Amino acid sequence: MTQHFTKATSSFAALGRLLRYARGYRRQIIAATACSIINKLFDIAPEILIGIAIDVVVNKEESFVAGLGFETAQEQITILAVLTFFIWAGESLFEYLFQVLWRNLAQRLQSDLRQDAYEHAQRLDMSFFEARSSGQLVATMNDDVNQLERFLDGGANAMIQVLVTVVAVGAVFFVLSPLIALLAFTPIPLIVWGAFYFQRKAGPLYADVREKVGDLSSRLANNLGGIATIKSFTAEQREAERLKASSEAYVEANRQAIRISSAFIPVIRMAILAGFLATFTVGGMMALEGTLNVGAYGVLVFLTQRLLWPLTGLAEVIDLFERAMASTRRILDLLAEPVHVRDEADTPLPEPVRGSVKFNNVSFHYPSSGAGITGISLDVPAGNTLALVGATGSGKSTLIKLLLRFYDPTEGTIQIDDKPIQSVSLKSLRNAIGLVSQDVYLFEGTIRDNLAYGRPGASDEDIIDAARTAEAWSFIEALPNGLDTEVGERGVRLSGGQRQRLSLARALLKNPPILVLDEATSAVDNETEAAIQRSLKRIGHNRTVIMIAHRLSTIVDADTIAVVENGKVVEKGSHQTLLDKNGAYAAQWRGQTGQA
Structure with a gap:
């Protein structure tokens, strides 16, 4: 268990190493993160507007919007419609921006990582290449880099938006009803604990998946390079069986990781149901008693799903994160390989070189x-x-x-x-x-x-x-x-x-x-x-x-x-x-x- 915990926590260490490597992209990362945050704030705003609209319909001239200077219900609905238009437009604009920024960052970073890894590998000593298979190196520079790209394409934005949802919706809940906020937030510790529990379980499994990918790539490269020898010894069937064994090992490694990650949503779904029922029931009772505004009750019911359902996406996010961090460790470990034969001299051989x-x-x-x-x-x-x-x-x-x-x-x-x-x-x-x-x-x-x-x-x-x-x-x-x-x-x-x-x-x-x-x-x-x-x-x-x-x-x-x-x-x-x-x-x- 201690070994598994160490491997799992190393995922966050790998993320830290990646951020240090990507410090030259700080502006792009900040811009993409800002667009993700703004997009999510716009995304949860319509639920708040629906609750305000219910308040207008029920309370008319005594509604919350009336207190802002809009006296008639018609004016209040109109201003809410205008706000809805700009919120939807803003959400669409910033969704476009964060997708462009994250995807371009993913492309640029994966290209630079692959180039840096290759250039560093060229500087490494011959002993490094004599001790490692070319298939493992190709898998690191190609498949592992692509795995990180896939995470940056969607996983990074998902992680940020889940956090923004919890903070923003939580703030609205505590403003409207601290009691219901406590009830709605009760499942979150269980969900977060579950996420980290599955992360600890999945981390070592995905590290094993990356190793199996390298083994499979190495087997393919060796067999295709030695195809003449395979044919001359009529070893096609034997080599096909060996490749099948490597392929099945990769499938089995993935199967174990999939079994862990797939169990997350069904377990967490029941915790989400508990939070939703608490908001639905307690909030409804409070609205009937008149201690909670009907519009506020509508906001809380709608936002409960906004708060809790995105947390089910943690399973997919953690899946992407673990795969990406397992790959990141391999890439950055390659970049960290020491160069023993250093080219530290700038002086060329005196011309003309005689050759003694x-x-x-x-x-x-x-x-x-x-x-x-x-x-x-x-x-x-x-x-x-x-x-x-x-x-x-x-x-x-x-x-x-x-x-x-x-x-x-x-x-x-x-x-x-x-x-x-x-x-x-x-x-x-x-x-x-x-x-x-x-x-x-x-x-x-x-x-x-x-x-x-x-x-x-x-x-x-x-x-x-x-x-x-x-x-x-x-x-x-x-x-x-x-x-x-x-x-x-x-x-x-x-x-x-x-x-x-x-x-x-x-x-x-x-x-x-x-x-x-x-x-x-x-x-x-x-x-x-x-x-x-x-x-x-x-x-x-x-x-x-x-x-x-x-x-x-x-x-x-x-x-x-x-x-x-x-x-x-x-x-x-x-x-x-x-x-x-x-x-x-x-x-x-x-x-x-x-x-x-």
């Missing part, structure tokens, strides 16, 4: 697994080629991630042109490095769009030149639409070798002084590997190249080869030097070339 790279006693270990590197020192002069070899998980790719500042080392420094990379801006650092990885990612769009990704606005001449250098132009030229060929999601319409050559061309068009190849030839056929090797011989001149390779035949011309084992450099030298040492590298070479 130094790893000085660098250590780093992943918090989740403890794997990493320890005390690695490497010196790559500008224009030289460094090759990193070693078993999977030995730490080669970790060096590349540290060079790109996807992570920061726990010990030691990394320098480019003798400048520590933490002392230069991230943009300057990453602009100086071109990355070609084993897992090529192409964005949905044309070949031209993907090649120019690192250099928007590049001319077709430069794009074609980079494609020729990467030996990609021959297959691009043969395509019916050439550079305008759509590659599909993640480049699915192209072969693996074609995607790899485009990735290399994309990096070359960026024209970086440092080119990093992370096992760029490990997943391609022999023809593509030979083409990439020819490309590398051309582009390696006057450019620093750092290669990670399993196939030792691709790195025999490297200036320096470093063998990495268990996070440490165990051997270092040229191809021939390492063969002469007859160590780990030589043993691996013999294994790959079939030598005894």
